[in-house]
Amino acid sequence: MSSEVPGTRSDADRIRMQFDTLAAMADDLAGHFALEPLLERILRHTMELLGCDSGSICTVDEVAGTYRKDVDLGVGCQAGETYPLDEGVTGEVVRARTSVIFDEYAQVRRGHISGPDRAALHGVIGVPIRWNGAIIGTCVLFSRDPVRKFTQSDATLLELFATHAGIAITNARLHAQAADRASEAAIMTERERVVRDVHDTVGRGLAAILLRLDEAERAIYTSGDPRGALTGARDAARSALTETQRTVLGLGPALLDGHSLSEAVSLELAWVESAASLSTRLVVVGESQPLAPEIARQLFRIVQEALTNVIEHAGARQVRVGLVYGSQAVTALIEDDGRGFDVEALAQPPAFPLRGLGLQGLAARAQHLGGSVQIESTPLWGTRVRAELPYFGGGPSEAPRSRWRVLVVHENAVVRAGLVRMLGLAEPDIQVVGEVADAASAVEAYGLLHPHVVLANLDLPHIDGVQLTSHLRASDPAAAVVLLITTVTDERVRDAAQVGAAGFAEFGTDAPGLARSVVAAARGDLLVTAEFLSRFTASLARAESDGDFADDPLTAREREVRALVEQGLPDKQIATALGISVKTVEKHVGAILRKTGAANRTVLAGQALHN
Template sequence: MKAENPIEHSSADSVRAQFDTLAAMAGDLAGHFALEPLLERILRHTLALLGCENGSICTVDEAAGSYRKEVDLGVGCQSGQVFPLDEGVTGEVVRARGSVIFAEYAQVRGGHIDGPERSLLHGTIGVPIRWSGSIIGAFVLFSRDPERRFTAADALLLERFAAHAAIAITNARLHAVAEARAREAAVAAERERVVRDVHDTVGRGLADILLNVDEADRRVATGLDPRAALAQARTAARSALSETQRTVLGLGPEPLDSHSLSEAIALELGWAESAAGLQTRLVVVGEPGALAAETVRQVFRIVQESLTNVVEHAAAKSVRVGLVYGDGEVTVLVDDDGHGFDVASLTQAPRRPLRGLGLQGLAARAQHLGGTVHIESTPQWGTRVRAELPVEPPTRDDAAHARWQVLVVHSSAIIRSGLVRMLGLSEPDIQVVGEVPDAKSAVEAYDLLRPNVVLADLDLPHIDGVQLTAHLRAADPGARIVLLIGSVTDDRLLGATGVGAAGFVEQDSDAAAIARSVVAAARGDILLSPAFLSRFTVALTGGAADALTAREREVRALVELGMPDKLIAGELGISVKTVEKHVGSVLRKTGAANRTELAGRSSSHR
């Protein structure tokens, strides 16, 4: 029996410890955005593996010429403080544009550890934390053992941990940006609401004033006394001013202060009748139930703006308003017999369906509460506005998430159906608005639906996911595309990143991981799924060649000879698809980025 080599056993334990530590950090990274606790966990993992008790992680701002101590353990490194880049180990790392190793901490220029602690620190190592070619931070370890000397191998291992810190820092920054954008969006939404309300109030008031001024002109032309009409115009102006002030102060329309919704609408119909001589009718269907205050306000505003349009533009003889109460929603209809208009001629891009703030405001009011507005009109045959709003609108948080609309693109109908069901069950805030089989259909569907995210297979027929991403991003720079991939070693991923893919998720990921990636993309974040991170870890640590199966070793040998997949399949009597899977597995286990690198490794060993 062959005796066990203690050195080999120790080496195997070390590799296993490295892999376990990296895998644990990969799990920590999945879905977490709070920077300080995440960096602390990464630092603790690293210190435990390298047998040290002291270390720190800093973020670097080269443009500002400074760095910030984000977290430190075991030493008083003034965590949270900002220092110039010409000081400390981080300054040495940035100057070297790479890893630095010191036999004694005393050799570090401008080191920040003073007093008794300084004399207790000996071996010191620092490596850069990189992202997209830039240094965004530094990872530093200190040893209290006078005999400990850090090596190039230690630097290589620490760089692997720095890669995880880079993901944590970048994800946290992106999440912070996404939160800032969400706050800006909330402010913009409130500003838009005020603008709509002011527009509706002023528009109605001006229409009333102009009608009375026109009446005064007619009376003067016919020799009649115009003072009554001018008095009405003054009353309308005061009313418009009062309503505008209430709107700016965030108050609801005055008619709703002391009247029910039906009564307030009846008053508006009375105004339309007196202002334009219209025949009016109010129809209420169903039992009026308790409506949320915001629903009541928006229903009234929709009726008010619709009636203003009728009085000002329709040249109608009659108008009818219907109010239909249902179990979960209230529907309001405004019908007139005016000259109508061509709805199609007013359409624009899907993001702005109708020209004119008035018509846009109708749709925006309903969408604000999770409802809809439909406008039907035919020239010379009148117009119908139909709005459906929920009795109880969603909360602000629900409304913010209710718009994650997803387009699924995959050549397999079965897989498309599965993705739709998985997304629906795992994330209620995702709504799949379409599913198509190829890139051409995806482009057409995107132009029509404008979803928040496109979830597409990388291996689409004819035009693959990279080309689809490039086309959609060229047409709409805000397009967010998440690609389903077979392997993280696929050479096309670099190209997909270059054209703006928002994320990648492996096809064998669970439903929750896919849903998280989609939601992160919709929010403007980058969230690597746990499955993706696990493969990323394997790629960092590499795999021993003897971990390959017998078939994988056969495939590797033929790849190293430069044979394409089709010839390999013929040589081994297996399908091309099976060859592709074996090649992907070989690349993953060896850590090679592509077939060329794999062949190069073989040549260098000969």
């Protein structure tokens, strides 16, 4: 006959319920929810699991000294309110830097709940929500049952749920930052477009005006009639004003209205001949094809700016423009026989920023549409500009930037070589700047090389990946460490996340997946896949059912290993006795030392004697 009290849950039911709740929370995090509804779902799951009907999740801003109640269920209805960090349960959690438990709500200093609700509340538990070692929020539960007393086991379980809230909050913040950056990038792109277009239009107009004024000045000095030149200057100024207005309004050049690209270029060359007395020629190669409006507009602007540079700087006698219609792209070639210049010298700072907004604009226009610009010039031998754009645009090509520097840490040279090759093949923007075999060498290499990311094996000899991460983060809070793990069931995964590991990659991950993890860490982003999260959550639930969250922090296997360590057996004999590998024994010993606080095996054995 069962001895279970009617109406109570068996241990099996309780564990099954915890697992189901964890799985449901993992599914929520894998979905696409706004932050507050997702936090409410997490809080409701948590209250149901711990048998409470009231609670709150708050976000903490320690710099400002405040916290905000994002979700508040059951009592008070204070969602959306902001309070100082020296008040309420959240204030107690932040002050203690750990979980807090009160048998009565009246024990909470400066609590916000008053009236009948305050008198109805008894037990209180609050845990910190952490990310990268900082407290970013709290999760608080209240009990109305005067008999209900929260325990440390409840706190340990609630901390696990707080991890889900931490992921949700961090993801929301990252998405908000990404949206802000995208908006800023769009504004900056449009601003750069307007600056380029206005620069080109105004520069072209001023060049025409100055040429006409020079002509008028020469006429005056030679007793000629300057009125024709002055009329030309007035017309040039009026044309420049019109073109500038069209540019600011986002309209294309007036010459493209009702004309093909080749016709517009022909009219532009006619202006060059009249304005600068240059000999011009237009050559069209291939069968002319219709172009997307933005392609025609930007290519014509490139031709205009190149011709303006010829007039202002080249001192040329003739200029030739070629339009080549290929199978995939259209190319414009602008060649002159002027004085030329040293391209490499002009590209060096500070010469390029001071001189070459026009030249920068040529390249920027092409890159914006997935094309390219090449400039070839030799002093006294003229200049050649070659601009190529795809017919329908290939999207912005990324401007050259430094590559992500990565330090690889693994004890096996063959594995290191494989990791280097995988990263190189999967992501050209990754540059492996160093390869070392152990944590001590990694610390030294980090100080010398300053990599963006350290890709390290969790199972490093002597000092494992958790300890390496902790050391690097202590010396440099910006250090980004991605750990290679054998399985998500390794309890050190959670330890590593708590000390600030930026990401995890299983050894079965393919090259693109590994590269994505590294690049995400380099950018400061969070990359947690739904599959990884679900399996990680499931492993923690199984660990809880095995006793990980009981008063004894050691698992059943760790207790077996500890007993043999206390007998003085070496790792090899322990492995033989338990039928496991030596490496697994080393892993368990490391976990035992961390959980018990023992500095080494001798201290651990001494603890057993004193017990």
